[in-house]
Every structure is written in C-alpha cells, then in structure tokens.
Amino acid sequence: MLELGYWSFPVLLLLIFLRAPIGLAMLTVGIGGMYLAFDSSFMFMAKLKTETYSTFSSYSLTVVPMFLLMGQFATLSGMSNSLFKAAESWLGHLRGGVAMAGIGACAGFGAICGSSLATAATMGRVALPEMKRYGYSGGFSAATLAAGGTLGILIPPSVILVIYAILTEQNIAKLFLAAFVPGILAAIGYMITISIYVRLNPDSAGTRPPVAMPERWRALIDVWPVILVFGTVVGGIYWGWFTPTEGAAIGVAGTGLVALFSGNMTWALFKQAIISTATSTAMIFFIVLGAGIYNGFLALSQVPQELSSWVVGQGFSPMIVLALILVFYLVFGCLMDSLSMILLTIPIFFPVVTALDFGMSPEHFAIWFGILVLIVVEVGLITPPVGMNLFIINALDPKTRMIDTYKAVVWFVGSDLVRVIILVLFPAITLFPLFMLAN
Numbered sequence: 001m002l003e004l005g006y007w008s009f010p011v012l013l014l015l016i017f018l019r020a021p022i023g024l025a026m027l028t029v030g031i032g033g034m035y036l037a038f039d040s041s042f043m044f045m046a047k048l049k050t051e052t053y054s055t056f057s058s059y060s061l062t063v064v065p066m067f068l069l070m071g072q073f074a075t076l077s078g079m080s081n082s083l084f085k086a087a088e089s090w091l092g093h094l095r096g097g098v099a100m101a102g103i104g105a106c107a108g109f110g111a112i113c114g115s116s117l118a119t120a121a122t123m124g125r126v127a128l129p130e131m132k133r134y135g136y137s138g139g140f141s142a143a144t145l146a147a148g149g150t151l152g153i154l155i156p157p158s159v160i161l162v163i164y165a166i167l168t169e170q171n172i173a174k175l176f177l178a179a180f181v182p183g184i185l186a187a188i189g190y191m192i193t194i195s196i197y198v199r200l201n202p203d204s205a206g207t208r209p210p211v212a213m214p215e216r217w218r219a220l221i222d223v224w225p226v227i228l229v230f231g232t233v234v235g236g237i238y239w240g241w242f243t244p245t246e247g248a249a250i251g252v253a254g255t256g257l258v259a260l261f262s263g264n265m266t267w268a269l270f271k272q273a274i275i276s277t278a279t280s281t282a283m284i285f286f287i288v289l290g291a292g293i294y295n296g297f298l299a300l301s302q303v304p305q306e307l308s309s310w311v312v313g314q315g316f317s318p319m320i321v322l323a324l325i326l327v328f329y330l331v332f333g334c335l336m337d338s339l340s341m342i343l344l345t346i347p348i349f350f351p352v353v354t355a356l357d358f359g360m361s362p363e364h365f366a367i368w369f370g371i372l373v374l375i376v377v378e379v380g381l382i383t384p385p386v387g388m389n390l391f392i393i394n395a396l397d398p399k400t401r402m403i404d405t406y407k408a409v410v411w412f413v414g415s416d417l418v419r420v421i422i423l424v425l426f427p428a429i430t431l432f433p434l435f436m437l438a439n
Contacts, residue, residue, distance in 0.1 A: 005301025023290035030293035066248030071113035077259035093210035096198035106148030120149025135206025139404025147412035155183035291343035333380015
C-alpha cells in the first residue's frame with residue numbers, strides 16, 4: 001500500500017502534464033490505486049458511491065455556488081464601475097494613480113466576489129480601457145490588473161479559503177477574519193510597487209487631471225451597495241448572526257436586488273449568470289470529488305502519516321520545513337491552478353506541519369498556515385508561464401505582447417514574496433484580529 005501511494009504521485013503528475021483534467025486525473029489515480037491495493041472492484045465502487053454523495057450533498061460546500069453567484073450579480077449590478085470611478089477620482093491624479101485605482105477597485109470587488117479569475121476579468125473590462133486612455137503601457141496595465149485580480153481570493157469572502165477550511169476542519173469565519181489584514185497589506189504593497197515602477201519607467205504611465213472634491217465625494221457615495229453587502233455578509237458571519245452559507249445567500253439576495261434596481265438585470269443576463277455559476281460550481285465540485293477519492297486512497301496507503309513521521313524524525317527546523325513547502329507552492333503555482341493545488345497538497349502537507357512545534361495553538365497554526373498557503377497559491381495566478389490571470393487580462397487586450405506583461409508582473413511577484421516573508425516572520429500580523437475578537 002505504501003509503495004502504491006508513493007508511485008501514485010509520478011503517475012498523477014504525468015496525467016496532468018498530458019493535459020488530463022485535474023479532477024479526472026485524481027479520480028483515475030485514486031480508483032486505480034484502490035483497485036490494485038485490494039484486487040477488487042468492490043472497495044473503490046463503494047468509495048466512489050459514498051464520496052460522491054457526501055461531496056455533492058455537503059452543506060459546507062453550498063457556500064461555493066452562493067459566493068460565485070454573488071460575484072455574477074455584482075458584475076451585472078455595475079458595482080465594478082462604481083468602485084473604479086470612486087478609486088480613480090481619489091487616486092487618479094497621482095503618478096500611476098489610475099493603476100492604483102485599479103488595485104483599489106479590485107480589492108473592493110474581491111470583497112463581494114470571492115473569485116480571483118472573476119475579479120480579474122470584471123475589473124479588466126472596466127479599468128483597462130481607462131488605463132490605455134491615459135497613456136499606460138499595455139504590459140504594465142495588464143500586469144497591474146492581473147495582480148489586482150488575485151485579491152479576489154485573499155480578501156474575504158474567498159472560495160479557496162472555504163475549501164481549505166473544509167479540508168482542515170477549521171472555522172470559516174476565523175479564516176476570513178485572519179485573511180483581512182494580509183489582504184489589505186497586499187493592496188498596499190501593490191500600490192507601492194506601482195509607485196516605484198512608474199518612477200523607474202516614466203514612459204509606462206501617463207497623467208490624469210485631478211477631480212474636484214465634491215465629485216470625489218459623490219463617487220464615494222455611489223459605492224454604498226458594496227459597503228452594505230460586504231458589511232452585512234462578512235460582519236454577520238464574524239459576529240455569529242448567521243452561518244457562512246446563510247451569509248452568502250444574503251449576499252446573493254443583496255447583489256441581485258442591486259442588479260435588478262440598477263436596470264442591468266435582464267432575464268437573459270439572469271439566466272446567463274445562473275448557467276455560468278452552475279458551470280463553475282460543477283467544475284469545482286468535480287475537482288473536489290476527484291481529490292476526495294485520491295486523498296482517500298492516500299489515507300489508506302498511510303503516505304501522509306509516514307511522511308509526517310519521517311520529517312519529524314529527521315529533526316528539521318519547523319521554519320525550514322515551512323519554507324520548503326511554500327517554495328513548492330510557488331514552483332507548482334506556475335503549472336497548476338490554485339484550487340487543484342490546495343485539494344491535492346493540503347491532505348499531504350497539513351499532517352506534516354501540524355506534527356511540528358511552531359509555538360502556537362493548533363487552531364492558530366492551522367489558520368496562519370492557511371493564509372500563507374493562500375498567498376503563495378495566489379502568486380501562482382500571476383507567475384509565468386501559466387499565470388491564469390495574465391492570460392485573462394491579455395485576452396482583453398490582444399495587442400499587448402505577453403512578454404511585456406511577464407516583464408511588468410515580476411515587480412508584483414516581488415511584492416508578494418516580501419509580504420510572505422513578513423507574514424512568516426511575524427505571525428501576529430495575521431492572528432491579532434483573532435486575539436481581538438477573543439477579548
């Protein structure tokens with residue numbers, strides 16, 4: 001069993017590199033491993049039946065389609081335009097200010113979306129034409145909005161954090177709370193990066209005239225639906241007024257009503273939003289199913305337990321082990337999507353790191369580790385050659401060469417790496433909201 005478990009890794013990677021869908025690859029390897037281990041079809045058929053039912057009937061996972069639908073309705077409601085106009089009116093006159101406004105708008109939209117790809121695509125349509133209008137270079141514009149899109153999975157609510165909470169049996173509300181400060185730090189770090197970049201490359205960004213103060217306040221008032229929805233959903237979850245699933249449903253209702261009263265919600269667009277949400281949910285659930293089957297096989301093979309015992313027995317420093325795991329995520333983030341990496345690796349790495357002594361309670365460590373993993377996985381969305389956000393933004397601006405986007409996005413990757421180092425060295429930055437809540 002143990003040997004089969006070890007051999008499953010290269011077989012799984014081979015299937016992925018042969019471009020097999022990640023969910024299908026994990027499902028195939030998991031079923032094949034169980035069949036070879038028990039020389040019977042009964043075991044894997046029974047596992048397939050129970051895992052399928054438990055996955056698709058999971059109450060915890062119902063939050064996923066709710067957050068995805070909330071993002072769809074938020075797009076239809078025009079909230080993305082309001083966010084960008086408000087940020088641009090306050091920041092646009094600064095050097096690189098329109099790019100900073102794009103980051104700010106991405107952070108605001110991420111607070112009601114929960115999906116990085118959706119945030120990048122939506123804000124790209126809104127901000128990219130404006131950046132080009134004021135003389136921003138194509139590569140710099142694309143890199144800025146691709147990086148800003150990653151805030152969609154870091155600033156709560158986040159679909160990836162929900163999946164991590166389910167895998168590690170952690171409190172979703174506490175994970176959301178812990179992600180808030182790192183998310184704000186990410187946005188600030190990106191704005192600092194923009195400021196440095198445009199000073200070193202003055203031709204990459206034009207200038208925009210300042211906006212009168214009364215107009216700035218009017219633009220800020222226009223974002224009240226975002227503040228209301230975010231405050232109700234996330235605040236209600238934090239304070240225990242409702243569960244994350246109930247909060248997501250309230251968010252869907254709120255963004256749906258805003259979209260309806262804005263006049264942008266037609267019957268055709270409503271059906272399109274439902275179909276798009278169903279398609280994305282089906283994809284996520286199938287990956288979760290494949291991961292459940294494969295991780296069930298790994299549990300039977302005792303690979304995570306053996307790996308954990310081996311690491312502890314070697315006497316490695318906990319920080320060295322953590323650093324190696326984070327580097328692994330950075331490398332594989334260039335090749336795999338974030339959800340697949342989380343589902344594939346957390347059942348293996350989490351038992352390893354929890355067996356080490358990091359000087360904090362198991363719950364606090366699990367939350368801190370989850371935020372770190374989320375950040376390095378987020379970096380993979382903008383890391384060449386397979387940064388999904390880069391392809392999404394470049395698809396909106398075909399005239400921009402991908403190599404130009406790659407050159408500019410390196411600066412944002414550097415900002416992310418600095419942030420990871422800071423959060424690793426100072427866990428209290430991530431955890432202090434939990435201490436405040438406890439007091």
